[in-house]
Amino acid sequence: MEGENNNEINEEGSNGNNSISSSSRWNPTKEQISMLENLYKQGIKTPSAEEIQEITARLRVYGHIEGKNVFYWFQNHKARQRQKQKQESIAYFNRLLHRPQPIYPSPICPNGMFSTSSFF
Numbered sequence: 001m002e003g004e005n006n007n008e009i010n011e012e013g014s015n016g017n018n019s020i021s022s023s024s025r026w027n028p029t030k031e032q033i034s035m036l037e038n039l040y041k042q043g044i045k046t047p048s049a050e051e052i053q054e055i056t057a058r059l060r061v062y063g064h065i066e067g068k069n070v071f072y073w074f075q076n077h078k079a080r081q082r083q084k085q086k087q088e089s090i091a092y093f094n095r096l097l098h099r100p101q102p103i104y105p106s107p108i109c110p111n112g113m114f115s116t117s118s119f120f
Contacts, residue, residue: 036059055070
């Protein structure tokens with residue numbers, strides 16, 4: 001069984017693409033990243049299967065890419081954006097909680113004297 005799986009992987013990787021194997025990582029070009037980021041900014045957060053194929057075809061002009069690369073790029077980008085937003089929110093609230101409090105003088109009584117006693 002294990003030998004069969006290895007042969008399948010090797011056959012996939014050597015199907016005419018000498019330097020590209022199915023187990024190698026996708027290394028996006030700058031143009032591909034730029035286009036993907038622009039699509040995300042335009043509101044495409046979770047593309048459908050059809051959209052993934054259209055995007056893949058457009059990006060293939062700039063280098064090797066498969067549909068799964070597009071699918072995982074959007075999935076990872078969305079997760080990273082959520083994580084970044086969460087960190088920014090935490091940092092914002094931490095700044096609010098830890099900023100120095102302004103020092104105000106004690107309230108002044110109607111007779112012009114500073115009040116040091118309670119109203120009771």
